[in-house]
Amino acid sequence: MKRKKSKAQQKHRNLNNYYNRLMQHAWQNENILSRFQQIELCLMRCESFAELIKVLLNECKTQFELEQVALILLDPHHEIQQQLHNYKFNYQNNFPNLFFHTNNQKLLQLFQNDLSPQLGPYNAALHADLFKQPASTVYSIALLPLTHDDQILGTFILGDSTPERFSEQSATDFLQHLSAVISISINMTISRDRLKHNSLNDALTGINNRRFFDQRLSEEISRCKRLQIPISCLFIDVDNFKHFNDTYGHASGDLVLKQVAGIIRNELRLSDIVGRYGGEEFAILLPDTDHRTAVEIAERIRVSIQKHRYKFDKHMLQVTVSIGIADSQKFADENRTLNEIGNILIAAADKALYKAKNAGRNCIAINE
Ligand SMILES: Nc1nc2c(ncn2[C@@H]2O[C@H](COP(=O)(O)OP(=O)(O)OP(=O)(O)O)[C@@H](O)[C@H]2O)c(=O)[nH]1
Structure with a gap:
């Protein structure tokens, strides 16, 4: 038991x-x-x-x-x-x-x-x-x-x-x-x-595209307005590019656009915003940059592009650019929306670019 x-x-x-x-x-x-x-x-x-x-x-x-x-x-x-x-x-x-x-x-x-x-x-x-x-x-x-x-x-x-x-x-x-x-x-x-x-990027040049640029435009204007610092905008356009393409071919034109984008990027700070805005047109935003400094930067970019030689086939090719410059100080009115300031800034830089083209190309111009 x-x-x-x-x-x-x-x-x-x-x-x-x-x-x-x-x-x-x-x-x-x-x-x-x-x-x-x-x-x-x-x-x-x-x-x-x-x-x-x-x-x-x-x-x-x-x-x-x-x-x-x-x-x-x-x-x-x-x-x-x-x-x-x-x-x-x-x-x-x-x-x-x-x-x-x-x-x-x-x-x-x-x-x-x-x-x-x-x-x-x-x-x-x-x-x-x-x-x-x-x-x-x-x-x-x-x-x-x-x-x-x-x-x-x-x-x-x-x-x-x-x-x-x-x-x-x-x-x-x-x-x-x-x-x-x-x-x-x-x-x-x-x-x-x-x-x-x-x-947000351009496949040919590897830099940002217009969509990215437009997105950043109001963000940067807002930031600069809040911090009460200036912001400048450059519009850069390759001169007589149609003639260049017609003479040397589209592939050589592509190579030029890639290298021009590289030169522009190298001349800028990491905080600057560069976008391919159209075919042969580049737009740049320079936060915390006053009018005088923007002019110096634009001239530096113009000279670097002019000095550069583009090796294509047996040719050593050269291009020039025209640059329009605008700064926000004249438009940063309290009553304007960020979008309005952005649009005015872009239009002003574009207008300045046409001034540079009319002045004979390979030069910079300011929107008065
Ligand atoms: N190779 C190449 N060409 C392009 C590209 N996008 C635009 N283009 C060419 O750029 C040329 C721009 O010509 P236009 O707008 O007449 O201006 P332009 O000949 O540069 O003359 P200006 O701007 O007045 O100095 C056109 O022939 C376009 O075909 C691209 O991605 N690659």
């Missing part, structure tokens, strides 16, 4: 232990799920690829309490890197564990034709170059494949200091799901950045 009772107690204890283990497991899973969901929400909310990188390489590391995380992306034509550069995102210094590969060899080698999460011990021979800093404290590793249309586009790497965290026996369903969400988020943010860039 006594033996029977202790057997029952033992069974009860075993059941209790089993139940506790199950509860602990369920609690752990719930905890993991909640962390995954939080990260997924952060990934989905990212407005740009730069933001996404921050979530992947900073938030994931903290949220999942990892030793190291890294991201490798396939970028055969350096387009993604160029895009980050366009948005002035300094990833080399801030995110050393972000890598770009020009071909998929290394990625395929890591996954060996099985595009599912690969979990296991850290293997220096295979994993040493996955992290920038030596990973002496990483003992287990999870490689998440990032794919698009069944093609590998990269991998997200999680490194942990405990050998058992990522093992071949671990369940991979959470990681599989995370892999898919990261892949979608990468594609979406990169496409969004590209669309945004294309809608």
Whole structure:
């Protein structure tokens, strides 16, 4: 009877232990799920690829309490890197564990034709170059494949200091799901950045377009008005460009426009705004620049363009520009809206440009 009772107690204890283990497991899973969901929400909310990188390489590391995380992306034509550069995102210094590969060899080698999460011990021979800093404290590793249309586009790497965290026996369903969400988020943010860039930039010259310029016009006027500082505007037009195109061909004309845009940009501060306003016409906003300084800048640009030689085929070509200058001081009347001031400023610079054309071209003119 006594033996029977202790057997029952033992069974009860075993059941209790089993139940506790199950509860602990369920609690752990719930905890993991909640962390995954939080990260997924952060990934989905990212407005740009730069933001996404921050979530992947900073938030994931903290949220999942990892030793190291890294991201490798396939970028055969350096387009993604160029895009980050366009948005002035300094990833080399801030995110050393972000890598770009020009071909998929290394990625395929890591996954060996099985595009599912690969979990296991850290293997220096295979994993040493996955992290920038030596990973002496990483003992287990999870490689998440990032794919698009069944093609590998990269991998997200999680490194942990405990050998058992990522093992071949671990369940991979959470990681599989995370892999898919990261892949979608990468594609979406990169496409969004590209669309945004294309809608605000001129494809030929690489500088901003008229839409961007018009958007910034009232913002800059508002800022300058608030700070009570002057703002000037330049309109630059290449002289006799039709004749140039007719003589040397459209391709040489394109080359000139690209280089003229580059020269203008080089003569300005980063805070100045340059836009390709029309075919061979460029508009510039010079915040915190009075009339006298605007005249000096315009003359500097005119001289630089005149001095430059454009190498095309066997020719060394030369062009000149005419520049119209206007400043806001005369129009910054309290009763005018920002749009009105912007329109008047643009019209004044345009009028000054025609004065310069009428004065014989290759010169600057001021709107009185
Ligand atoms: N190559 C090239 N030419 C362009 C582009 N956009 C506009 N143009 C040309 O720029 C020329 C502008 O000619 P016009 O407006 O007559 O002016 P212009 O010959 O420069 O004469 P002025 O402005 O009076 O000195 C036209 O022939 C356009 O075809 C472009 O993207 N590439």
